[in-house]
Amino acid sequence: MDYFHFDDAQAVEPQRPWTRRRFSKPKRWSEAAITCAMWVGFAVVMLPWISIIATVVVRGSKAFYIDYLTTDMLVNSSDDPLNAGGVGHAIVGSLIMVTLAALIAVPLGIITAVYIVEIKGRFAKAVRFFTQAMSGVPSIVAGLFIYSMVVIGITHKYNAIAGSMALSILMLPTVTRTAEEVLKVVPRELRDASYALGASQFRTTVSVVLPNVRSGLVTAAVLGVARVAGETAPLLLTSQYFVKFSTDLFKNPMASLPTYIFGNLGVGSDNAVSRAWGGSLVLIVLIVLLSTLARLIGGRTRRSR
Amino acid sequence: MSQPTTGLATRGLHAWFDKHHALADVSIHFPENTVTGLIGPSGCGKSTFLRLLNRMHEFIPKSAMAGEVLFNGEDIYGADVDPTEIRKRIGMVFQKPNPFPSMTIGENVVAGLKLAKVKTSNKDDLIEECLTRAGLWKEVGSRLKAPASSLSGGQQQRLCIARALALKPEVLLMDEPCSALDPGSTLRVEETIEQLSENMTIVIVTHNMQQAARVSDYCAFFLSGGGPGRLIEADETSKIFSSPQDSRTADYVQGRFG
Ligand SMILES: Nc1ncnc2c1ncn2[C@@H]1O[C@H](COP(=O)(O)OP(=O)(O)OP(=O)(O)O)[C@@H](O)[C@H]1O
Numbered sequence: 001m002d003y004f005h006f007d008d009a010q011a012v013e014p015q016r017p018w019t020r021r022r023f024s025k026p027k028r029w030s031e032a033a034i035t036c037a038m039w040v041g042f043a044v045v046m047l048p049w050i051s052i053i054a055t056v057v058v059r060g061s062k063a064f065y066i067d068y069l070t071t072d073m074l075v076n077s078s079d080d081p082l083n084a085g086g087v088g089h090a091i092v093g094s095l096i097m098v099t100l101a102a103l104i105a106v107p108l109g110i111i112t113a114v115y116i117v118e119i120k121g122r123f124a125k126a127v128r129f130f131t132q133a134m135s136g137v138p139s140i141v142a143g144l145f146i147y148s149m150v151v152i153g154i155t156h157k158y159n160a161i162a163g164s165m166a167l168s169i170l171m172l173p174t175v176t177r178t179a180e181e182v183l184k185v186v187p188r189e190l191r192d193a194s195y196a197l198g199a200s201q202f203r204t205t206v207s208v209v210l211p212n213v214r215s216g217l218v219t220a221a222v223l224g225v226a227r228v229a230g231e232t233a234p235l236l237l238t239s240q241y242f243v244k245f246s247t248d249l250f251k252n253p254m255a256s257l258p259t260y261i262f263g264n265l266g267v268g269s270d271n272a273v274s275r276a277w278g279g280s281l282v283l284i285v286l287i288v289l290l291s292t293l294a295r296l297i298g299g300r301t302r303r304s305r
Numbered sequence: 306m307s308q309p310t311t312g313l314a315t316r317g318l319h320a321w322f323d324k325h326h327a328l329a330d331v332s333i334h335f336p337e338n339t340v341t342g343l344i345g346p347s348g349c350g351k352s353t354f355l356r357l358l359n360r361m362h363e364f365i366p367k368s369a370m371a372g373e374v375l376f377n378g379e380d381i382y383g384a385d386v387d388p389t390e391i392r393k394r395i396g397m398v399f400q401k402p403n404p405f406p407s408m409t410i411g412e413n414v415v416a417g418l419k420l421a422k423v424k425t426s427n428k429d430d431l432i433e434e435c436l437t438r439a440g441l442w443k444e445v446g447s448r449l450k451a452p453a454s455s456l457s458g459g460q461q462q463r464l465c466i467a468r469a470l471a472l473k474p475e476v477l478l479m480d481e482p483c484s485a486l487d488p489g490s491t492l493r494v495e496e497t498i499e500q501l502s503e504n505m506t507i508v509i510v511t512h513n514m515q516q517a518a519r520v521s522d523y524c525a526f527f528l529s530g531g532g533p534g535r536l537i538e539a540d541e542t543s544k545i546f547s548s549p550q551d552s553r554t555a556d557y558v559q560g561r562f563g
Pocket residue numbers: 322325327345346347348349350351352353354365534
């Protein structure tokens with residue numbers, strides 16, 4: 001029966017097992033139209049994305065062979081057939097430089113956000129404005145700055161340290177602004193609880209506020225890494241490109257995925273272009289892997305919410 | 306007026322939020338090991354007053370105060386006083402339960418030790434003692450490692466009381482601690498207050514007249530009436546409820562306004 005009347009309450013036998021009812025909204029014409037429009041919009045937005053990914057996968061997979069990920073280009077040229085020489089040196093280089101950049105920019109960005117939101121220091125407004133301005137700096141300008149200050153000024157060589165510094169300049173505003181937003185939503189009650197127990201501001205920040213937003217800070221770091229992992233221009237001016245596996249941070253240039261892609265595209269032959277697509281595929285997979293890993297680390301030790 | 310050298314007392318206390326004068330000229334004495342209920346209509350400055358008593362008011366940007374708060378005869382706003390030290394000795398329980406969500410139940414109880422850098426010989430004993438005094442040990446003693454957010458609202462509030470007790474404060478300030486609680490939890494918190502008052506000075510804000518009558522030895526009635534909040538009268542609870550000096554107090558406790 002459809003409706004329940006109080007009159008025949010006695011007459012209704014309790015049903016066992018229960019029939020579980022799912023709730024569905026009554027369908028209306030306008031709602032259906034909105035839903036439909038939403039799906040169309042979603043498809044329009046997704047289409048370019050899917051086609052980019054599909055193109056990269058299809059064309060990039062041509063460059064893959066058994067040793068593609070583990071060899072460098074020391075004894076091969078870009079035009080060589082696609083069964084020799086690989087992208088390993090660029091993967092290692094990108095990992096090293098992005099990691100170093102994150103080691104500089106993530107702590108600095110979090111400290112800056114803490115200064116702006118928690119300490120509300122005298123220069124908080126100025127720092128905030130400066131950070132915002134920094135996020136508008138074109139990446140090639142960041143590269144040029146490090147090129148003139150570090151490569152020309154100090155090391156007199158293209159090297160990985162200069163590359164990492166250029167990347168960290170670009171990473172810093174992203175990390176700071178994300179961390180700032182994350183800290184802003186920490187409720188005042190939580191800080192009050194800590195202060196009322198006799199905690200200093202430093203203790204409150206370190207032991208209460210930051211642990212409470214750990215996953216948000218991981219997101220800030222991931223966004224920062226994603227922001228710079230594909231940057232090409234600043235690296236061309238600082239770490240340049242190198243054909244060989246290298247872990248030396250000071251003495252010689254270092255390969256990276258963006259400069260590997262750029263270099264191979266410049267050569268222009270069919271095989272070289274395939275290598276560029278291969279590098280693109282590796283870069284995309286790497287970014288996805290890194291974000292997933294960071295999410296797992298950030299989520300694992302979190303106990304609530 | 307001679308200066309009280311025990312318990313907590315205020316002299317000519319004022320509070321401002323930026324330009325807004327929220328509280329004016331409050332002088333009152335909370336004798337040692339008694340319970341005082343603060344009553345009055347919404348917005349009359351009870352919470353503001355309470356937060357002045359352990360120097361929490363100054364966390365609000367652009368706030369200001371004037372007057373003295375004498376704790377065992379010493380002004381806690383004195384130039385050489387460390388506010389964190391004061392907050393350790395004058396604990397506080399808030400209206401909304403606010404356990405640390407990223408910590409377990411056990412960690413929450415002893416969080417104050419870590420935050421205020423206090424040493425203890427045996428954490429487990431302290432956790433049990435505080436939870437017992439807060440009337441929560443029977444319910445959570447077996448799951449100290451569970452997250453604090455897994456507790457009910459009433460349990461969370463008693464956890465916050467236990468957390469405040471772990472620092473062994475001499476004074477406990479409570480801002481409407483039962484307003485979010487069910488009658489059962491309220492009763493247990495009131496029993497806790499009763500036991501604690503044997504060796505602790507308690508100041509409790511409440512909107513519940515029955516509760517004020519049940520738990521407090523003294524009552525203080527605040528009223529703002531358009532301007533800043535003022536202390537209208539303070540006396541033994543029985544007197545406030547049976548024969549108040551001020552007609553406005555009588556009106557309020559009999560539920561005629563506010
Ligand atoms: N953070 C703040 N900023 C500005 N004004 C405030 C702030 N907190 C309180 N006030 C003002 O101070 C006055 C006293 O507020 P308070 O919170 O102390 O009242 P209360 O007696 O605790 O009220 P309630 O019973 O509703 O909790 C009010 O006029 C309020 O608007």
